[in-house]
Amino acid sequence: MSEAERLREEDPFTAFLIGDLPNQIVFHRSRFEIDLNRRRDEAVYLRAEQAWGLKLWKDDLPQSEHVQSLMIHDDYYAMLRCFLEGIERSHGEFVLLDVHSYNHRRADPDTLTDPDLAPDVNIGTFSMDRGRWAHVVDPLMDHFRSFKAGSRPLDVRENIAFQGKGEQTRFVHEHFPKTGCAIAIEFKKIFMDEWTGQPHKAVLRELREAISAAVPLLERSLRRHP
Numbered sequence: 391m392s393e394a395e396r397l398r399e400e401d402p403f404t405a406f407l408i409g410d411l412p413n414q415i416v417f418h419r420s421r422f423e424i425d426l427n428r429r430r431d432e433a434v435y436l437r438a439e440q441a442w443g444l445k446l447w448k449d450d451l452p453q454s455e456h457v458q459s460l461m462i463h464d465d466y467y468a469m470l471r472c473f474l475e476g477i478e479r480s481h482g483e484f485v486l487l488d489v490h491s492y493n494h495r496r497a498d499p500d501t502l503t504d505p506d507l508a509p510d511v512n513i514g515t516f517s518m519d520r521g522r523w524a525h526v527v528d529p530l531m532d533h534f535r536s537f538k539a540g541s542r543p544l545d546v547r548e549n550i551a552f553q554g555k556g557e558q559t560r561f562v563h564e565h566f567p568k569t570g571c572a573i574a575i576e577f578k579k580i581f582m583d584e585w586t587g588q589p590h591k592a593v594l595r596e597l598r599e600a601i602s603a604a605v606p607l608l609e610r611s612l613r614r615h616p
Contacts (some may be wrong), residue, residue, distance in 0.1 A: 391444060396422060397587050401491045403594055407577065409491055410602035413477070414468070422446060422480055424459040426466055427490070427556035434459045452469065452565030470558075471565055478569050484571040485526060485608045488558050488600070492551060494578045497584040509547040510539060514554020517563045523571040526611045530573065533607050537595050537600040543601070552576045 401512060405416040422441070425433045434456055435441040473547045490514070494503040502508075511534050515527060529550075534546045554574035562572035581593040 391422070391446060394585075394587070395444065395564055396420065398570060398584055399444070402490055402587065403405060404577075406594055407581075407598050407601055408487070409415070411487070411605065415473070416595065417466070419462065426463060427558055429557050429560075430460060430463050433463045433557075437529045448507055467561060474562065474566060474570060478566060483551075483569045483571070483612050484566075485612065486559075486562055486570060487578070487604075488554075488572055488574045488576065489601075490552075490556075491579050491581075493584050494580075495584055499583075505545070507551060508578055509545045509550050510578050510580055511544055511546040512551045512576040512578070513546065513548045513561065514552050514556070514576065515548060516553040516555045516574075517560040518554070518571065518573075519563070519567070521545065525572050525576045525614055526608065527573060529607055529611055530604060533604050534560050537542075537596065537603075539596055552577075 400421060403449075405414075406519055408416075422435060425435065432440065434451070436456075471614050474484065474486070494508045495501060495505065513527065513531055515523075518527075520527070531546050531548065534544050537544050552574065554606060556574055559574050561571035562570045577597060580590070581597055582589045584615050587599075
């Protein structure tokens with residue numbers, strides 16, 4: 391793969407979007423080395439069908455490198471569990487915002503994905519007890535709808551482009567079923583040109599503000615837990 395092809399499938403600028411949050415975990419390795427948001431047995435892309443049809447390897451990946459990447463996956467989730475256990479001890483309940491981004495001009499630079507299938511902000515809730523955490527998720531969606539990207543309000547919908555079936559939210563809800571609300575947030579790449587990699591800085595700042603302004607709302611929502 392070329393650097394441009396690889397970058398197109400990554401999540402650039404998401405670290406910037408969460409830059410004002412009080413607790414942050416940012417992973418600095420390529421998903422083509424290890425995809426933390428897939429379960430362990432699928433986290434290393436070995437075949438094109440695991441990676442949007444892209445040919446990744448000239449030759450088979452050596453077993454030693456495969457194992458090395460899986461160790462990163464193991465270490466990450468051991469770290470995450472320890473980190474969240476500390477927050478749980480200090481605060482009881484917590485919200486984890488699992489921030490990603492997705493392409494909406496996948497075919498070519500000039501062809502948009504059908505907007506009906508591609509909200510600006512996709513909230514994924516598949517693995518959570520939706521009824522238990524409605525008092526957190528619903529206000530957060532309304533909060534994002536109150537913000538604009540450029541001159542228009544954000545289109546915020548639930549389980550449209552993605553359903554929140556990733557490994558990280560599943561892991562949180564398995565290990566913290568009563569105390570952890572993990573919300574998968576997929577931002578459509580309206581904040582950049584996904585083919586050149588160039589950012590739209592004003593939109594990035596607006597989305598960052600929307601995320602940082604959500605913190606007091608989430609804190610209030612947790613205090614109102616029935």
